[in-house]
Amino acid sequence: MIPFLDLKKVNKKYQSEIEQAVLRVVRSGWYILGEEVKQFENSFAEHCQVKCCIGVGNGLEAIKLILCAYKELGVMSEGDEVIVPANTYIATILAITESGLTPVLVEPDIRTYNLDPKKIEEKITSKTKAILPVHLYGLCCPMDEINKIAQKYNLKVIDDAAQAHGAVYNGFPIGGLCDATAFSFYPTKNLGALGDAGAITTNDKQLAEVIRALANYGTEAKYINKYKGINSRLDEMQAAILAVRLKYLKDDTIYRQELASKYLNEIVNNHIVLPFVRVIEEHTFHMFVIRCQKRNELQKYLLEQGIQTQVHYPIPPHKQEAYKEWSNLSFPITERIHDEVLSLPLNTALNFSEITEIIDCVNKF
Numbered sequence: 097m098i099p100f101l102d103l104k105k106v107n108k109k110y111q112s113e114i115e116q117a118v119l120r121v122v123r124s125g126w127y128i129l130g131e132e133v134k135q136f137e138n139s140f141a142e143h144c145q146v147k148c149c150i151g152v153g154n155g156l157e158a159i160k161l162i163l164c165a166y167k168e169l170g171v172m173s174e175g176d177e178v179i180v181p182a183n184t185y186i187a188t189i190l191a192i193t194e195s196g197l198t199p200v201l202v203e204p205d206i207r208t209y210n211l212d213p214k215k216i217e218e219k220i221t222s223k224t225k226a227i228l229p230v231h232l233y234g235l236c237c238p239m240d241e242i243n244k245i246a247q248k249y250n251l252k253v254i255d256d257a258a259q260a261h262g263a264v265y266n267g268f269p270i271g272g273l274c275d276a277t278a279f280s281f282y283p284t285k286n287l288g289a290l291g292d293a294g295a296i297t298t299n300d301k302q303l304a305e306v307i308r309a310l311a312n313y314g315t316e317a318k319y320i321n322k323y324k325g326i327n328s329r330l331d332e333m334q335a336a337i338l339a340v341r342l343k344y345l346k347d348d349t350i351y352r353q354e355l356a357s358k359y360l361n362e363i364v365n366n367h368i369v370l371p372f373v374r375v376i377e378e379h380t381f382h383m384f385v386i387r388c389q390k391r392n393e394l395q396k397y398l399l400e401q402g403i404q405t406q407v408h409y410p411i412p413p414h415k416q417e418a419y420k421e422w423s424n425l426s427f428p429i430t431e432r433i434h435d436e437v438l439s440l441p442l443n444t445a446l447n448f449s450e451i452t453e454i455i456d457c458v459n460k461f
C-alpha cells in the first residue's frame with residue numbers, strides 16, 4: 097500500500113532535531129510570546145524577503161487578522177467586498193465572512209485552478225476593497241496581472257499562501273508579492289508544525305503593528321487594549337519546531353518538484369489532464385492534482401492497486417450547507433473541477449520507485 101501521506105515518515109527526517117527543540121522549550125519555562133517565536137519570525141521574514149512576519153494561531157486566523165487590521169485602519173468596513181476564487185478551500189471564505197466582509201466568488205482558470213485575472217474586473221463594484229488570490233495546490237497565481245488590476249482600482253491584494261510555502265514567482269519568494277500574505281503551518285502543509293500554527297508576512301509596518309496587537313487581545317502595551325482583538329498566537333513550542341523545518345524547506349521543495357517532474361514527464365493517458373506548470377519554481381506541489389472525467393472510477397481502481405489518493409475538494413464552498421444562501425449560484429468551471437480532480441500521493445516520504453509504480457498504474461487505467 098502506498099499511503100496518500102504518512103506524516104510519521106515525513107517527520108522522521110527531522111525527528112531528533114525537533115525533539116531537541118521541544119526539550120529546549122520545555123526546560124525554558126517560557127511558552128508564549130518569547131524568543132523562539134521572535135527567532136522564527138525573523139527567519140521566516142528573511143526567507144520571504146519581507147520586513148515583517150507575525151506568528152499567529154493558524155492559517156484561517158492569519159487571513160482574518162489581515163482583513164480585521166485593514167478594518168481598524170479604515171481601509172475596509174463592514175459589508176465591503178473581497179474578490180476570491182470560487183474553488184478555494186473553505187477556510188479562505190470563512191476568514192472573509194468572519195471578518196464581516198462579503199466574499200465575491202470568481203471562477204478560476206480551468207488550466208491553473210487559480211483566480212482568472214480576465215474575470216476579476218467584471219466583479220469589481222464600489223464596495224470592492226481587496227482581491228484575495230489563493231495559490232491553490234502550491235501554484236503561484238499570476239500576481240503581476242492581479243497587482244496591476246488592484247492598482248488600477250486602488251484595491252488591496254492579500255494572498256492565501258497556505259499551500260505555497262517556498263514558491264518563487266519571477267525570482268521573488270512568495271510572502272512578499274503583494275500587500276500581505278497569510279500562511280498556515282498545519283501539519284500536512286509543506287512547512288508543517290506538530291499542531292496548529294500560522295503566520296502573516298508584509299512590508300507594511302503599520303499593518304503589522306495592528307495585526308500583532310489584534311492577535312493578542314488588541315493589546316498595544318501590557319494591559320492597554322486599543323482594539324477588540326482575539327487570541328491567536330504562535331506558541332514557543334511550534335515556533336521552535338518550525339525553525340527546524342524551515343531549514344529544510346528549500347531542499348524539500350526541490351525534492352517535491354523532482355517527484356512532480358517525473359509524474360509530468362511519464363504519465364501518458366488520454367483520460368487524464370496533468371497540472372499546469374509555467375516554470376517549476378512557481379509550483380511547490382503541495383498537491384499533485386490531476387483531472388479525469390472518470391475520477392471516481394480512477395480513484396477506486398488505484399485503491400485496488402494499493403494506491404491511496406484524495407479529492408481536494410469534493411464540494412465547492414457555494415454548495416456547502418454552511419453557505420446555503422449561495423446554493424442557487426452557478427459556477428460551472430468550479431463545479432467541474434470539484435467533480436474531476438484527484439490528488440496523487442506526492443510528499444517527501446515517497447521515493448522515485450514508488451512514483452514509478454503509481455505512474456505505471458495510472459497509465460494502465
Ligand SMILES: *Cc1c(COP(=O)(O)O)cnc(C)c1O
Binds near residue numbers: 156188230259281292
Ligand atoms: C490549510 C488552508 C487554510 C487554513 O489553514 P489552517 O491553519 O488549517 O487554519 C487556508 N487556506 C488554504 C488554501 C489552506 O489550504
